[in-house]
Amino acid sequence: MERHKVYRAAYGAYVVLGLVFILYGSVRVIGAALPGSADQTVEYSVRVIQDRWTWYPDFLEVPYGALVRLSITNEDSYDHGFAINELHVDRRLPAKQTTTVEFVADRAGEFRFRCSVYCGSGHFDQLGTIVVVGDGAVATGPRPADDTSGLPVRTFADRIDRMPYTVVDGVVVFEMTADEFMWDYGTGTPIRSWGYNNQLPGPEIRVTEGDRVRINFTNNLPVATTVHWHGIDLDNRMDGVPGYTQPAVQPGETFTYEFTAYPAGTRFYHTHGSHHGDEGLQMDRGLAGPFVVLPRDFDAPDVDVTWVLTERIQHGLFPINGAVYPETDFIRVRSGDRVRVRMINAGSATFHPMHLHGHQFKVVATDGNPVPEPAQLTRNTLPILPGETYDVEFIANNPGMWLFHCHELNHAAGGMISAVIYDDYIAGGFELVAPDGSTVTDADLAGRHTLVTFGYTNCADACPVTLTTIAMTLDGLGAQADLVQPLFISVDPDRDTPERMGTYVGAFDDRILGLTGDAGQIARAAQMFKTSFRKVALDSGGYTVDHPSVMFLMSPDGTYVAHFDHHTSPDQLALSIARHLGSESAAAIAAGRVDATDS
Numbered sequence: 001m002e003r004h005k006v007y008r009a010a011y012g013a014y015v016v017l018g019l020v021f022i023l024y025g026s027v028r029v030i031g032a033a034l035p036g037s038a039d040q041t042v043e044y045s046v047r048v049i050q051d052r053w054t055w056y057p058d059f060l061e062v063p064y065g066a067l068v069r070l071s072i073t074n075e076d077s078y079d080h081g082f083a084i085n086e087l088h089v090d091r092r093l094p095a096k097q098t099t100t101v102e103f104v105a106d107r108a109g110e111f112r113f114r115c116s117v118y119c120g121s122g123h124f125d126q127l128g129t130i131v132v133v134g135d136g137a138v139a140t141g142p143r144p145a146d147d148t149s150g151l152p153v154r155t156f157a158d159r160i161d162r163m164p165y166t167v168v169d170g171v172v173v174f175e176m177t178a179d180e181f182m183w184d185y186g187t188g189t190p191i192r193s194w195g196y197n198n199q200l201p202g203p204e205i206r207v208t209e210g211d212r213v214r215i216n217f218t219n220n221l222p223v224a225t226t227v228h229w230h231g232i233d234l235d236n237r238m239d240g241v242p243g244y245t246q247p248a249v250q251p252g253e254t255f256t257y258e259f260t261a262y263p264a265g266t267r268f269y270h271t272h273g274s275h276h277g278d279e280g281l282q283m284d285r286g287l288a289g290p291f292v293v294l295p296r297d298f299d300a301p302d303v304d305v306t307w308v309l310t311e312r313i314q315h316g317l318f319p320i321n322g323a324v325y326p327e328t329d330f331i332r333v334r335s336g337d338r339v340r341v342r343m344i345n346a347g348s349a350t351f352h353p354m355h356l357h358g359h360q361f362k363v364v365a366t367d368g369n370p371v372p373e374p375a376q377l378t379r380n381t382l383p384i385l386p387g388e389t390y391d392v393e394f395i396a397n398n399p400g401m402w403l404f405h406c407h408e409l410n411h412a413a414g415g416m417i418s419a420v421i422y423d424d425y426i427a428g429g430f431e432l433v434a435p436d437g438s439t440v441t442d443a444d445l446a447g448r449h450t451l452v453t454f455g456y457t458n459c460a461d462a463c464p465v466t467l468t469t470i471a472m473t474l475d476g477l478g479a480q481a482d483l484v485q486p487l488f489i490s491v492d493p494d495r496d497t498p499e500r501m502g503t504y505v506g507a508f509d510d511r512i513l514g515l516t517g518d519a520g521q522i523a524r525a526a527q528m529f530k531t532s533f534r535k536v537a538l539d540s541g542g543y544t545v546d547h548p549s550v551m552f553l554m555s556p557d558g559t560y561v562a563h564f565d566h567h568t569s570p571d572q573l574a575l576s577i578a579r580h581l582g583s584e585s586a587a588a589i590a591a592g593r594v595d596a597t598d599s
Contacts, residue, residue, distance in 0.1 A: 048075055054126065085112075112127055151180060158199060172212065183322070201290065212261075226246065268288060293368075308322075311349060328417060331404065345385060365390065381407055432521055453486075458544070469573065486509075487513050498516055549565070
């Protein structure tokens with residue numbers, strides 16, 4: 001009996017000591033997370049107005065040097081966030097809760113606060129202003145670390161797909177850097193970004209299961225960071241989590257990660273920040289890349305594509321592999337191909353329901369781990385949460401041009417759109433008549449890119465807009481315009497004579513070639529580009545011709561490259577064509593349009 005009392009007393013002391021240790025450690029952690037000393041404390045109550053994506057109040061004025069304490073009530077049934085980039089504030093605001101946000105107003109000036117959590121397009125406009133003022137305090141402007149004037153401008157066209165490596169004593173060795181630059185996703189407005197090996201996303205690391213891998217990582221960022229190997233089973237010391245497995249790698253320092261690549265599957269690498277508080281910010285700026293570990297008996301598909309899905313919420317951009325539509329790379333297939341698409345959600349805040357048109361796919365791997373064939377779901381839409389990876393496969397058995405996009409349609413509007421394009425879908429040839437009466441075939445145009453669109457001279461709306469867009473695009477291309485031949489092909493052979501076509505098209509730009517022909521010639525040209533048109537009788541007499549206003553970019557060898565709809569601006573069209581011409585980076589056109597905001 002006495003022995004049991006002693007045991008119970010010892011156990012009670014153990015529990016008490018454990019609680020003291022936990023509480024002491026928690027107090028230390030909480031204390032370390034509080035803002036530093038401040039001259040005074042100011043307090044405000046702020047509301048997120050229900051169903052309105054609005055702050056109330058949306059204007060705050062605080063004294064320089066003060067500890068600012070905000071009690072923010074989120075009235076919505078979903079989460080929001082509160083962020084001020086310049087003051088290094090970013091807090092999640094859970095639904096139907098009041099959250100206290102504290103920071104020191106240690107920088108004078110006028111700053112924007114915004115929602116940093118995305119679940120609808122209204123969040124883009126959920127903005128407010130805070131002004132930090134005080135005796136002797138003046139707006140300091142950007143800190144040196146925020147000055148982007150000296151950063152290189154890079155673009156999706158500068159990406160490489162795979163990270164190069166060497167083999168040293170049987171070890172596969174990669175050289176990796178974390179870098180700061182301005183990245184153009186294809187909008188013509190580069191954004192301040194952080195990425196691996198000077199690109200977004202980082203280049204794919206591809207090895208075979210069982211390989212010994214060494215990554216020499218050098219941090220060229222202005223802040224400390226780490227690299228985590230997501231989904232790979234490795235020695236704890238190599239996991240890349242600051243404060244748990246290693247100190248954060250300081251600016252200018254190098255850290256070597258080494259491990260055995262296991263298990264096989266679609267994995268990825270990403271920052272774990274300098275501490276848990278800034279991991280999301282660092283990932284949002286672009287610090288992620290794919291890591292594919294192939295099984296030794298891998299049955300390679302005919303087409304193997306890796307997609308890294310990310311987000312730049314403040315800018316309304318949702319890229320695939322560092323580009324937004326129409327600059328996203330298409331999946332090019334041939335009939336009968338077995339196609340694997342590896343999709344990685346490397347964003348920090350939102351999910352992506354990825355939907356493929358015209359085909360059903362099987363889910364063959366989840367988080368990189370193979371799914372047994374009897375358990376493989378057949379889907380055409382698959383939601384992917386942050387941090388998840390899915391491999392899907394389908395057979396290319398339905399020729400066409402098929403959309404593959406995020407079905408959160410605000411994400412699609414922000415650029416998360418690609419397509420499956422069959423190589424032999426747009427094919428054939430044409431023989432048409434030029435304004436001078438000569439015959440022009442597709443073979444006559446070999447050696448130059450062509451930009452092809454269809455219309456007619458009596459068109460009152462779409463055709464003048466399209467031809468004006470093409471003319472402005474040629475101006476935007478400058479000297480590169482000589483590498484492109486625009487074609488305007490009539491869909492009204494009864495009225496559009498060669499002479500009339502020449503006069504009409506020449507009124508917009510004499511670099512555009514107007515082509516017409518008889519009904520059979522026009523039909524064959526339209527069939528080549530899978531373009532349909534039809535006469536529509538008018539009540540007043542006469543007719544119009546319904547037709548799509550799509551522009552097709554064809555390569556010098558006559559194969560399909562890309563297409564653009566009538567919403568494409570001349571600037572965007574010039575950027576896209578410049579990328580495909582290859583003689584000059586699209587970034588050269590975009591370099592003058594720089595967005596220096598942080599996220």
